Amino acid sequence: MLRFIDTPRQTPEKRAAELRREDFEEVYSGFKERQAEAQASRCSQCGVPFCSSGCPLGNHIPDWLRLAAEDQLEEAWRLSESTSNMPEICGRICPQDRLCEGSCVIEQSGHGTVTIGAVEQYITDNAWSKGWIKPIAPARERPQSIGIIGAGPAGLSAADELRSLGYRITVYDRYDRAGGLMTYGIPGFKLEKSVVMRRVKRLADSGVTFVQNADIGGGVPFSDLREKHDAILIATGVYKARELSVPGVGANGVVRALDYLTASNRKGFGDEVPGFDEGHMNAHGKRVVVVGGGDTAMDCVRTAIRQDAASVTCLYRRDRENMPGSAREVVNAEEEGISFRWLSNPKLLLGDANKxxxxxxxxxxxxxPDASGRQSPEEIPGEDADLAADMVIKALGFSPEDLPTAFDEPDLALTRYGTLKVDPSSYETSLPGVFAAGDIVRGASLVVWAIHDARRAAASIHQYFKGQTVGAIPETVGEQQTDYDPRTYEPVAP
Known part of the structure; x- marks a missing residue:
């Protein structure tokens, strides 16, 4: 260990930009065994592991880095999976520069952070290849049945936790494939779909039942689920797109980010996608402008360039330093030929309804600074500019859908932001036996936070069935997101 002085920081090999623009395969090749061991050996094994503090899951990062460096890879994997239900996915898509790696002590000393995410990915990918990851075999089977609404990261993580405890689990999802945004929102060049599908298959092989194309609140009344199951966990995420409020926004050629990404991912699965085939959801040959500065915007610009768009430009109303998306993704996008216009905000869409x-x-x-502490963008009068565009993609974030109406459950209490209101210590909603976790409680956030919430909600459901008073569950060490108030468990205003 402590090799950070004589072993330089190394990231996994990255495919050349001109090659990766041609397909949707993952950008990074992943570490080989000796590379992972060498990078893990750079950990300083500091007495106060700030990397663990920076991780929402409180992962035992220095410990599994040491085990990886010592070639004890099975032990490293077992320790890694003890705090995370999908470490190979977090290793691929977490913004480590803002979380664990951003808190790395040796980074502050000028030697470059340990490449924690890449080692985390390697440890579990290696476990899959060696056959160490098996279907769940609970020590005992329990009689209680739990219905989980939503097959995204929160729903899948809760299913993993609760099935391990022996509960009978049924997962309901509106889509025809499980995985939520990991399947239909995140492009393959960041997260290949086989990585998600093998997690889903493991749960199915473990006895978890998946009900796809399930319209809860529509074709399947929510009240029926409550009668069928002994407890319910709502983990639907937030899918309502925030709209662009400028004249001309209804023109043909203006599309929502999630609709666009879903169409692209469906084509990757080989599905028939009329909107894509007809050109409406296809950037081929078009001058594309993406509005937004988060990770979804980065997914859109990088998808458009792979669809052979004539040009791709990202508009963001603040500067680069204040962009909420991953800095690594911005660099990758620039390498692939995407242009960024910082301190720019849409004012008017040009053309007519048809073109x-x-x-x-x-x-x-x-x-x-505004109430959140961020500097507020202000328009500079008289400095407007017109950009040519055949396609504008709105990537302004997501809000909760109207759940009480959708579920026909008026007693399901909401926060003032439209998210589900839960007891912060138990994740139980205003309806007895109904719990909630992930973005539908927290607001739009990261996959790792959805896993964090799901694990805590699963522990509360277990306590609920044991008939114990659900007390406060110790908060996993980690920095809270700015969109979340830990005192009230409500998101703060954007």
């Missing part, structure tokens, strides 16, 4: 011709952009500057 989009362009977008008028206001030049912005950063003013005084």
């Amino acid at each position: 989009l011709d362009g977008i008028r952009v206001a030049r912005m500057r950063l003013g005084p």
Whole structure:
């Protein structure tokens, strides 16, 4: 260990930009065994592991780095999976630069952070290849039945935890494949779909029942689920797109980010996608402008360039330093030929209802901080510019859907932001025996936070069945997101 002085930081080999633009295969090749061991050996094994503090799951990062460096890879995997239900996925898509790696002590000393995410991915990918990961075999079978609504990261993680405890689990999802945004939202160049599907298959092989194309609240009344199961966990995520409020937004050629990404991912599965085949959801040959600065915007611009768009531009109203998306993704996008216009905000869409011709952009500057502490963007009068565009993709984030109406459950209490209101210590909603976890409680956030919430909610459901008073569950060590108030368990205003 402690090789950070004589062993330089190394990231997995990255495919050349001109090659990766041609397909949707993952950008990074992943570590080989000796590379992973060498990078793991750079850990300083510091007495206060700030990397663990920076991880929402409180992963035992220095411990499994040491085991990996010592070639004890099975032990490293077992320790890694003890705190995370899908470490190989987090290793691929977590913004480590903002979480564990951003808290790495040796980074502060100028030697470059340990490449924690890449080692985490290697440890579990290696476990899959060696056959160490088996279907869940509970020590005992329990009689209680639990219905989970939503097969995204929160729903799958809760199913994993609860099935391990021996409960009978049924997962309901509106889509025809499980995985949620990991399947239909995140492109393959960040997360190949086989990685998600093998997690789903393991749960199915473990006895978890999946009910796809399930319209809960529509074709399947929510009340029927409550009668059928002894407890319910709502883990639907947030899918309602935030809209762009400028004149001309209804023009043909303006699309929502999730609709666009879903169409692309479905084509990757080999599905028939009329909107894509007809050109509406296909960027081929078009001048594309993506509005937004988060990871979804990065997914859109990088998907468009792979669809052979004529040009791709990202508009963001703040500067690069204040962009919420991963800095690593911005660099990858720039390498692939995407242009960024910082401090720019849409003002008007040009053309008519049948044909989009362009977008008028206001030049912005950063003013005084707002209530969240971030500098507020302000328009600079008289500095508008027109950009040519055949396709505008709205990637402004997501809000909760109208759940009480959708589920026909008026007693299901909400926060003032439309997320489900839960007891912060138990994750139980206002309906007895109904729990909730993930983005539908927290607001739009990261996969790793969905896993965090699901694990805590699963522990509460277990306590609920044991007939114990559900007390406060110790908060996993980790930095809270700015969109979440830990005192009330409500998201703060954007």
